[in-house]
Amino acid sequence: MTPSPTAGGPAPRRPIRPLPDTLVSQIAAGEVVERPASVVKELLENALDAGASRIELRIEEGGMRRISVSDDGGGIPAGELALALTRHATSKIGSLEELERVGTLGFRGEALASIASVARVRITSRTADAPHASVRDSAASEAVPAAGTTGTTVEVFDLYSATPARRKFLKTPGTEAAHCIEALRRVALAHPGVAFSAWVDGRRVEDFGAGAWQERALGGLGEDYARAHRAIDTGPPTLGVSGLLGLPTVSRARADRQFFYVNGRFVRDRVLMHAVRQAYADVLHGDRHAAYVLFLRIDPALVDVNVHPAKIEVRFRDSQAVHRAVFHAVRDALRASAAEHPSLAPGQEAGAHFARPLPVPEHSQQMQRSLAIGQPSLSYLSGFDGFSGTSTVSHPGRETAAPAPGAVAASMAFLAPDQLRPPAPEGLRAAGDAAAAQSAAQSANPGAAPLGYAIGQLHGIYILAQNAQGLVLVDMHAAHERVVYEKLKAAFDAHSVPVQSLLVPATFRADPLDVRLVEDEPEALATLGLELSVLSPTAIAVRGVPALLATGDPAALARSVLAGLRESGVEHALASHRDALLATMACHSAVRANRRLTTEEMNALLREMERTAGADQCNHGRPTWVQVGLQELDRWFLRGR
Structure with a gap:
């Protein structure tokens, strides 16, 4: 009795011999024809290589029973239909030089042969100069005349009928059909000049008309x-x-x-x-x-x-x-700044521009939809006490009365009383003082800046501004955080983070690991603009912070930075987590909710946003500002009806 390999004995030697062509094709098919969607992809790419302007996909039972791809391309001559089903036969390359500069989607000459090895394939094709179409079945020996227009139709029947074990690895027909449609979408996105349609079990499920690539x-x-x-x-x-x-x-x-x-x-x-x-x-x-x-x-x-x-x-x-x-x-x-957003022409919606539409997040769209169907919820305007003055502004096609900028600012209900108002951040206060002289002239011409000019502050959280398109709402903390973050990055990259020494050092209790980190890594901390010293085994003093963060809480800032350095390791944190550390630092100094800003300070922040790359989103991916157009405002209040 010959021992078997599983019994521990040596395997019997088998002679080396060439594999049958059918088995070779079935092995290749394992890589090319992973599932019905793989067949769809290969057939669609062949149709595009043939110069098709319209392609139709039809699948039945998830593609396991039938897949059909029809195109209006150049077609295949009757004498070449047999070669089309032969391995390594192709019209797309003929030399190594052409292989190294492939300009077509297909080129290996394996797809149809691999598909034909695991399923029955029928090709019906006609060239423009042929008197009729010809059809070749993989189960037949030669092509025969048939009816058909210029182009090619490839039909695949009973996928994996030659290798039934592969069927066990497929999902339900519905799932496989979804993968086939996704394969069509992927191909269609890159070829907007070609029309695509898809049918699943006799039902039309996709229809991409030829058009602009942006729309596709x-x-x-x-x-x-x-x-x-x-x-x-x-x-x-x-x-x-x-x-x-x-x-x-x-x-x-x-x-x-x-x-x-x-x-x-x-x-x-x-x-x-x-x-x-x-x-x-x-x-x-x-x-x-x-x-x-x-x-x-x-x-x-x-x-x-x-x-x-x-x-x-x-x-x-x-x-x-x-x-x-x-x-x-x-x-x-x-990172394109707000200043690079194109102005919208009168009467256009924000989404009409493919290039750079103004960002409107989902929560804003939901609010607008609720208002459009007659369910207004104006609680977000509860900060208004009313308007005490009006001025005339130009609105396309008519004159309308709008609150004067000064009147609106005066009538806003600020949450923080003057005596409790904390000092404004140094950067905003300085910029605000410089802008005070021209504030009134700027506010009278809101179209002079993409983000317009401030008219008030809402609940100590949002800045309200008017620009040429209408109303701009700015999350002042998120916006200022982004501005500071970008400045920190620029300073860090230039190895010149300016340090502000503290007249009175800020102290805080620290655990031994933080104390050891301060002792061992003074250079790394200095790179971040922090001057820390150890007071005792359980206390650390903050003697200097980045000048951009001078108005923040020095102790909280130091704790956050030390925690980040401990978590990732100093070298790794500075190399790979640099931006996260700087974002944390920026967050500590950004203006907080309920901090009342003057109109000049708010305008200074708007101008900083316009100059700052990436200012449209904060460091956490949230929007920093939202545009509400005049037409949207008119719809809310049913103006013109």
Whole structure:
């Protein structure tokens, strides 16, 4: 009796021999045809390579019974239909040089052969100069005449019928159908000039008409991003980035709205995804995920797409250059200041501009919708005592009475009485004093600045300002926190964080680990602008803080920084968690709720926001300001009806 390998004996030697072609194709199919959606992807890419302008997908029983992709492309000559089902037969490349500069989505000549090895395939095709169409079935020996228009229809029947064990790994028909439709969306997003339609079990589920790429991209991101995105288009044709970025204010719990394309090919690449994630790091916190549709243009000779049979992975010759290009393109777009937002023309809605619409977060949209259906809830205006004066302002098409800026400011109900008002932050107070002389003239011309000019403060939390478009609401703590954070970063990068010595050192009780950290890492603390000294085994004195944070609580600031350094280690924290440390420091000095600011100080903050990169979001990804247009205000009060 021959011992078996499992019984501990040696395996019997088998001779080396070539595998049958059918088995070779079935092995290859394991990588190419992972599930029905893989078939859909391959057939759609073939249709695009054929120059199609309209593509139709039909699937039955999740694609396991039938998948059909029809196009109006150039078609396949009758004499080449047999080759189309042969492994490593293709019209897309013919030499190593062409392989190294692939410009088509398909090129390996494996997809149809792999599909035909695990299912029955039928191809019906007709070229423009052919008198009729021809059909070739993978179960037949030759092509035969058939009826059909110019283009190609590929039908796949009974997927995995030749390898029934693979069917056990598939999900329900509904789940597999959803994956097929998602595969179509991914392809459609990169080819807006082509019309796509999809049918599932005889029911139409998708219809992408040919049109502008922005509209197609927004269709992929979803309606939540219709008014919360930015468009980018930077760099030369040999290494450029374009697409739509979802604003951090509308982030997601899952990374299911992230589409990245390299020369029109959907990919999942670690270099690209890491670059985008780093670019969002400053404005997206925690475990939230950004949404985006991005297209990388790159010289085909600088990217290798022949990495995996599924062609979803790529390899760059200079991955660092690609990382830098993507990172800077995305970061610069997200950090564009409020001053770079285009003014809206009279009569236009905020979402009418694809380039840079004014951010309107979901909670604001819900409030507007509730008002539109006649359920007003004006509790957020409870800070108004009434208006004591009016002035005439220009509104497209008519003259309307509006409260004079000074009257509004005088009539606001501030929560903090004058005698309890804490001092304003030094930066805002100095800037406010410098701006006091021109405040009145500026307020009379709200269109002179993107964020307009302050007309009051609401509940000690929000700044109300008017600009050319209408009303601007600013979260003063979030906005000031961002301004201070960006200044801290700039100073830290320049190795010149100015230090403000304290006349009276602030002391606090500390545990032995904090005391040891102060003793061992004075240089690291000095890099952050902190001067700390040990008073006793249980006490630390704060003798100097960054000048930008001089108005904050020195002891609380020192505690937070020490906690961050202890948690991550000094070297690692300064290298990898630098921004988080600086964000924590900025938060300690930002203006707090119930702090009354003068009109000049509020205007100074607005001007700082306009000059600060990334000022549209705070360090935690929340919006710092919201625009409410005059048309929206008119709808709330039913004006013009």
